[in-house]
Amino acid sequence: MRFAAGLGLAALLALMLVSLGVGAAEISVRQARSDAWTMLVLMESRLPRTLAVALAGAALAVSGTLIQSLVRNRFVGPDTTGTSESAALGLLAVTILAPASPIWVKMVAASFAAMAGTALFIVVIRRLPRREVMLVPIAGLVLSGVLGSIVTWIAWQADLLQYVGVWMSGEFSGVTAGRYELLWVAGLAAGLAWVGADRFAILSLGDGVATGLGLSTASVMRFGLVVVAVVSALVVTTVGMVPFLGLVVPNIVARVMGDNLRASLPVVAASGAGLLLACDIIGRLLIAPYEMPVSVILGVLGALIFLVLLYRRPAHA
């Protein structure tokens, strides 16, 4: 167990090092101390990018675990429950109504919109029959699709399509020092979720069990909702939507480790960071010196992993 944890951490560190070394500018991390220009590239671009990818990956994977335990269904993620699209809608609203607003105003608006969208999803799926496991992800996809179309339509009307394009497809090429730091807040929110890990794990056993053990199900739900919404909003605001990660990573970790979230959430976070780093590195290498957005890589890779998961776990959610 401890060995596996060490191995995982080593892999994550290795990916971060690779991420520091890969890019259009040929630099060697070892020369940074002696060479000012190398240091500048490293500190202004490579390190921020690496941290941004790791933070976004970790936070999204954790928020995927939370949304799955809130709706008691494994086949959803923050990008298939209307959360990210709602965040984009909030962002769009601020951009149209108060274009000069500082970034934190946009972030707050996006967070509240994401909360409202996710709450709507939860209200909808709580009315669906329990046994219809696949209705939940379908309802989520429908809601995401509708909200996404509304965003696109409004953006088209307001001639803001290029903005929306950036929000809808996540990529990290624009990340430099000073333009990613909000993601630390996302990481912090995900870290906060770990404090509530037992509560989320108990809530997954059903409202009856949770109430019987003295939990207020409503406040656990609210807590989870806030974390999921804040993480999604911050990621969409800073780098754009990252598909599949919040869906796939929690599934893989749960299969190996189970749903004792106190033990598994740190692993979920590390795996999310690792997967997103790997995808980002692939995106930088595939058509170098150009880049493929990480959302495209994940769109293919994540969909494949998801299909394998669907195929191998047909019986229950």
Add this chain to the structure above:
Amino acid sequence: MIEIHDLHYRVGAAPILSDISLSLPEGSLTALIGPNGAGKSTLLRLMARLEPLQSGRITVEGLDLATTPTDAMARTLAIMGQQNSVASRLRVRELVGFGRWPHHQGRPRAADREAVEAAIDAFGLQPFAGRFLDELSGGQVQRAFLAMTFAQDTAWMLLDEPLNNLDVAHARALMARLAQLVQDTGRSVVAVVHEVNYAAAWADHVVAMKHGRIVAQGAAEAVLTEDLLSDLYDTPVEVSRHDGRPLVLHHHSHSRIADLSRGRLPDRARLS
């Protein structure tokens, strides 16, 4: 003592429970019996504040359900539901451990860990303690949830059909354990039981429900009579006596029913 005053409960316009007033004695094993749909689970869930009270009043050990904080209630009363989900991929020991949550809120002490191991032992779960719930048989899952409820270690325990999925040996062991717990520690247990003979053999007190009302309550000998049971379940029931306790005879009623339908049932059904 659990006291219920003038409880009514409806879903939409349909009355589910009507006019229920009941005192459940402390330090006894109470069996709640009645046909499917009688409202047993609903009553239990209301007593455990899992459903909101619509009218009437319920107190547990003097604590009013409507005003007592839910975490304080969790240290007084534990409930095991009729249907338990195994969708969550937890190991048995982790599940049973959650039974201690009301006592430690996430920071387990040595005493909590001991209570968990004791509950795992009590239900013969030691060989499966490290296994995931979705890798267990139905009866093993049932025992895991029972162990979680035991680990909660409360003055009151409400069990909705605890005998589900259990084989005869485990069913007997459970009833014996409940009776002993009540006798040794003065705790109180309310269990929904369909197999009337388990109620006859072990319960101090029996409450019979039908159509959302209490139709009888009292000592097992007083409630488990031929007339009352036949009425309760709308099927002829014969009651004999064994060891001074009522004994419901299934094979007699069965052969009578088989007589009625002879010719339409396949041979195998008549033999069984």
